[in-house]
Amino acid sequence: MTIADYISSLTSNPYFGAGFGLFGVGAGAALLRKGWQGTLILFRRHYIMTLEVPCRDKSYQWMLQWITTRGAVQTQHLSVATEFSQSESGKVSTSYHFIPSVGVHLFKYKNNWIRVERTREQHTLDLHMGVPWETVTLTALGKNKKMFTDMLEEARLVALKQTEGRTILYTALGSEWRQFGAPRKRRPLESVVLDVGVAEGIVQDLVDFIGNPQWYSQRGVPYRRGYLLHGPPGCGKSSFITALAGKLECVVCVLNLSEKGLTDDRLNHLMNTAPVQSIILLEDIDAAFVSRDESKSVKSAYDGANRVTLSGLLNCLDGVTSTEARILFMTTNYLDRLDPALIRPGRVDVQEYIGYCSEFQLANMFRKFYPEASESLVERFVQSSKSLNKNLSPASVQGHFMFYKSDPEDAIVNLHKLR
Structure with missing residues (x-):
């Protein structure tokens, strides 16, 4: 019997014509479709x-x-x-x-x-x-x-x-860190003139910290480092931290504790999720808190608006949930306003005073702005600055130099105009 005869016999069969044959064909097609779908699922699961x-x-x-x-x-x-x-x-x-x-x-x-x-x-x-x-x-x-x-x-x-050769700044947005502005050209550390040995001491301490994590783990010491830079405004605290980040190829995460809506929980989350190889910077820490000894008589400028508590910050610094492998810098213009618990060892490991210009700083700043000036002219500038009998911040000296970019003689003659 040929295939044509077989098909002809099926079509003439009363049971097939009654629907059983059509049901079988439909069931077969459904099985084929299901098998094809299963094959596609297996293929996607194992080969895609x-x-x-x-x-x-x-x-x-x-x-x-x-x-x-x-x-x-x-x-x-x-x-x-x-x-x-x-x-x-x-x-x-x-x-x-x-x-x-x-x-x-x-x-x-x-x-x-x-x-x-x-x-x-x-x-x-x-x-x-x-x-x-x-x-x-x-x-x-x-x-x-x-x-x-x-x-x-x-x-x-x-x-x-x-971003190679540039410093990236991050700021807190909600509960995460977001890049702030475009990457900035790294500032040479030598461009920030501090007093003798100050910059070198901090750099050496940080290099030693970054290069010896096993020293901390072997002795059970938390692997984190805290620094406090204090002194009058305009003396280079923030500039030094930015230049230091460029020197160490770190990013800077700026955190404003006085930000409205910042809570202890969110602060803890941000401290623990900072980008790798970063410096966390808390600027003007005194503006957010006052010493508990003074809290009864002195009110913070942000009292009532700030939801971050001092105890919450202390727990973030060295509590159970505090993060490891962290570099933290704090700055303040008024060291005496800070609570002693905030700056004790373990929370602040290194304190450094960044103050008004010394003779060393005045001489080096003059040399940097006027590299062709003679040493006698440098000495004359230093002595003339001392004769003013007032404290000079690096920011004010730099501003003075900007008025006399190309004439060091005029910069010395007009020192009396320096504010």
């Missing part, structure tokens, strides 16, 4: 890799920029990111960077095609930034997850290269 990068992850912007440089720039669908940069002369320039827009893009990486899908949830907001929630999903064939690790590492290195 996906990597989701949410917008809150630190590598999100790295990946977008890296994907663009790897070839997705050929796509016709782009988003623009505008940046402003300032040169040493003060001129501001504008640059435009194109990144893949919302949608699907393709690029090739190590002979593998990568599907990139950037999605934006219009009804879901990032509560800290107030912008729609975004994700980037990378899809590739294979089982080698190391490829994604290599991609992330390449993206990180590209991002680091863009």
Whole structure:
């Protein structure tokens, strides 16, 4: 019997015609469809890799920029990111960077095609930034997850290269750290003139701390270091910390304890989630708290507005939940206003006075501004400064030099105008 005869006999069969045959065909088709779907599921589960990068992850912007440089720039669908940069002369320039827009893009990486899908949830907001929630999903064939690790590492290195030789500042936004402004050109440590041995002592202490973590672990000492710089305003405390960060290739995380809405819990979270290799800076610590001995008679300028408590800060510095491998700098203009518990050893390990200009500082500042000046002229400037009989801050001396950039003689003759 041929196949045609067999089909003819089925169609003439009354049971088949009554629907049993059609049911069998339908059931067979359903089984085939289910089997095909199962095969696709197994294939996707074992032979397709996906990597989701949410917008809150630190590598999100790295990946977008890296994907663009790897070839997705050929796509016709782009988003623009505008940046402003300032040169040493003060001129501001504008640059435009194109990144893949919302949608699907393709690029090739190590002979593998990568599907990139950037999605934006219009009804879901990032509560800290107030912008729609975004994700980037990378899809590739294979089982080698190391490829994604290599991609992330390449993206990180590209991002680091863009900030090479620059200092990055972070500030707290909500419960996370966000980059503040564009990366700044590193300031040479030698450009901040402090008194004899002050800068060298702090640098040596920090280098010793960074290079000997095992010393702390072997002795059961918490691996963290706290510094307090105190002295009159305009004497170089903040400038020195910024230059120090450049010298050590660290980022600076500026935390304002007087910020409205900052709580003990959020402060603790921020201290524990600071970027790696960072210096946490608490400026003007005296403005947020007063000594408990004086609290009955002296009111803080922020009393009633600040929700961070002194006990909360103390716990962040060396409590059970305090983080390890941390470098903390605090600055104040009024050392006597600080609570003794805040500056005891273990919370503040090194205290350094950054004061008005000494003869050493005056001479070195004059040499830096007028490198061709003779030593006799330097000595004359120092003696003339001493004859004023008043304290001179480095900021005021530098401001005076700015008026007489090219004439050291005029700078000395007009010293009486120095404020």
